[in-house]
Amino acid sequence: MKKLILSFATIIAASAAFAQSNSLSVSQTGDGNNAPITQQGNGNSLSVSQNGNGNGVPNYGSINQQGTSNAGSISVNGDQNQVDFNQTGNSNQGTISTTGNGNQVFLYNLRDAYGAGSQNEAIITQVGNNNVGGAGDFDGSGHNQSSVTQTGNNNEGYAFSMGYQGTNNRTTATQTGNNNFAWAVVNWGQGSNNEISVAQVGDGNEGSVQAMFGNNNRASVTQTGNGNVGRASIVGGNFNQIDIAQTGDDNHAAVEQAYGSQNLAGITQTGSNNALDLLQNGSSNTATILQEGNGNTLTGLESAPRPYNGAGAIQGGNGNSLTLTQTGDGNMVRFGQFGSNNTATIMQGPQN
Numbered sequence: 001m002k003k004l005i006l007s008f009a010t011i012i013a014a015s016a017a018f019a020q021s022n023s024l025s026v027s028q029t030g031d032g033n034n035a036p037i038t039q040q041g042n043g044n045s046l047s048v049s050q051n052g053n054g055n056g057v058p059n060y061g062s063i064n065q066q067g068t069s070n071a072g073s074i075s076v077n078g079d080q081n082q083v084d085f086n087q088t089g090n091s092n093q094g095t096i097s098t099t100g101n102g103n104q105v106f107l108y109n110l111r112d113a114y115g116a117g118s119q120n121e122a123i124i125t126q127v128g129n130n131n132v133g134g135a136g137d138f139d140g141s142g143h144n145q146s147s148v149t150q151t152g153n154n155n156e157g158y159a160f161s162m163g164y165q166g167t168n169n170r171t172t173a174t175q176t177g178n179n180n181f182a183w184a185v186v187n188w189g190q191g192s193n194n195e196i197s198v199a200q201v202g203d204g205n206e207g208s209v210q211a212m213f214g215n216n217n218r219a220s221v222t223q224t225g226n227g228n229v230g231r232a233s234i235v236g237g238n239f240n241q242i243d244i245a246q247t248g249d250d251n252h253a254a255v256e257q258a259y260g261s262q263n264l265a266g267i268t269q270t271g272s273n274n275a276l277d278l279l280q281n282g283s284s285n286t287a288t289i290l291q292e293g294n295g296n297t298l299t300g301l302e303s304a305p306r307p308y309n310g311a312g313a314i315q316g317g318n319g320n321s322l323t324l325t326q327t328g329d330g331n332m333v334r335f336g337q338f339g340s341n342n343t344a345t346i347m348q349g350p351q352n
Contacts, residue, residue, distance in 0.1 A: 028055060031078075038064045046072040053078045053100075065092060066112070076103060079128075088112050090119055096133075097125045101152075109137035109144060117163070122146045129153045129177075136160035142167040142191075153177045153202075159184045166191040178202040178225075185210040192216050192237075203227050203248075215239050226250055226271075238262050249273055249293075257285060264288075269296060272317070276300075289313040291320065294339075300324040311335075315342060322346075 021043040026035050028048075033055045035048055044065060055078065065072050066088040074083055076098040083105040087094050089112050096105045107124055111117030122135040122145070129152040136159060137144040144166070148157035155177065161169035166187055171194075173182035180202065186194040191214040198207035199222045206229045209219040213236035220243040221230035227249075232242045233256040241264040244253045249271040257263045258281040265287040267276055272293040278300040280287060287310070289298060294317040301324075313322055313335040322344040324333055333346055 028052070031055065034062075036062045038066075039070065040066045042068045042070070044070045046070070048072075048074045050075070050081065051077045053080055055081045064088070065094075068092070074105075076100070076105070079103070081105075083107075086110055087120060087122075088117075090117065093121045093123075095121075095123045095125075096135075098131065098133075099127045100131075101128045102130045103128065104132040106134045108135075109146075111139045111141070117141055117144070119143045120145070124148045124157075126150045126155065126157075127152060128155075130155065132156045132158075134158040134160075136162065136171065137166075137169070138162050142169060145170045147172040147174070148182075149174045150180065151176045153179055155180045157182045161186045161191075161194065163187060163191060167193050169194045171195070172197050172199075173207070174199045175205065175207075176201045177205075179204045181205070182207045183210075184208070184219075186217060186219075187211060187214050194218075196220070198222070198230075200228065201225060205229075207231070209233070209242075211235075211237075211240065213237055217241075218243070220244070221253075222246075223251065224248060228252075230254070232256070234258075234260070234263065236260055240264070242266070244268070246274060247271060251275075253277070255279070255287075258282065261285065269293070272296070285310075287311045287313075291315045291317075293317045294319055296320045298322045298324070315339075318342070 023045045025047045029051045031052045031054050063085045068090050070092045072094045074096045079100045080102045085107045088110045094107050107122045109120040118141045124133040124135045126133050133148045135148050136146045146159045148159045150157050157173040159171040159173045171184045173184045182198045184196045184198050186196045194217045196209045196219040200207050201224045203225045204227045207221045208231040211217045211234045215237045216239045218241045219232050222245045224247045228251045230244050231254045234240045236259045238261050244267045247270045250273050252275045254277045256279045261283045263285045268290045270292045273295045276298045310332040316338045318339040320342045325347045
């Protein structure tokens with residue numbers, strides 16, 4: 001009977017494929033169920049609820065909405081479930097929420113045959129352990145939002161916007177728990193005015209943000225806890241900004257800004273035995289660094305084919321070390337160390 005009901009729901013979805021403003025609701029209870037659904041048109045709504053284990057739509061694009069101003073909501077309660085949900089067009093909103101362990105969910109916004117793919121939202125919320133969530137847009141034209149929020153341990157969260165020239169996109173990954181991994185990226189192209197952020201609370205987490213070849217982009221990593229790793233990279237472009245803030249002990253931050261100008265990097269580490277690696281390559285870039293605690297280390301390299309780069313670093317506490325190398329002309333460094341047994345090595349010289 002359960003399979004008969006599912007088939008009937010699928011027939012309804014298919015028969016309404018070319019109509020407008022349709023509403024479809026599917027509810028499943030039990031194990032090993034599937035729900036392949038397709039909606040085409042504008043102003044459609046979709047709601048899927050699954051309770052049990054091993055349920056899902058394991059094939060790529062098994063749930064599809066194509067058109068404008070569509071809304072889709074999927075709720076999963078149980079373990080080892082899988083969801084693949086695609087929305088194609090403009091002004092669509094998709095949400096997936098899971099409660100349980102070992103669930104894998106993916107929500108993608110795609111552009112249509114006419115190149116439309118803007119003002120879409122992809123939102124994933126997961127509670128439990130060993131979950132995987134991926135939300136984002138491919139080849140969108142801009143103003144898209146993607147977010148993944150996870151609570152639990154050993155989770156993986158991916159938020160992205162992969163348009164070549166997209167603008168004003170927002171990608172966010174937020175995690176609470178231990179030993180989680182988060183990755184947020186915007187534009188493997190020439191987009192601008194995008195925001196990428198990762199926020200993690202817990203121990204042993206790793207967060208990474210990336211952007212490439214765009215202007216006025218902002219990337220940030222915020223971590224609270226011990227033994228965390230934060231990475232931020234913006235390669236190419238001008239007027240980009242990176243911010244990293246870590247609170248706790250034994251944390252590591254790595255920052256890269258390459259092949260651009262007038263970029264900013266701000267790094268704050270509060271705690272002991274933290275480490276920072278900084279690379280800025282280009283011209284007129286600025287780095288501001290604050291480390292508070294004991295036994296912290298800073299390693300920096302700035303190189304400029306043209307002037308001017310500037311670096312400012314403050315270390316407060318005991319036993320800290322600072323190494324900074326600047327190559328090129330017209331570079332500037334300001335630093336301060338407060339406490340005992342600190343060391344500083346600064347090298348400035350012409351470009352090789």
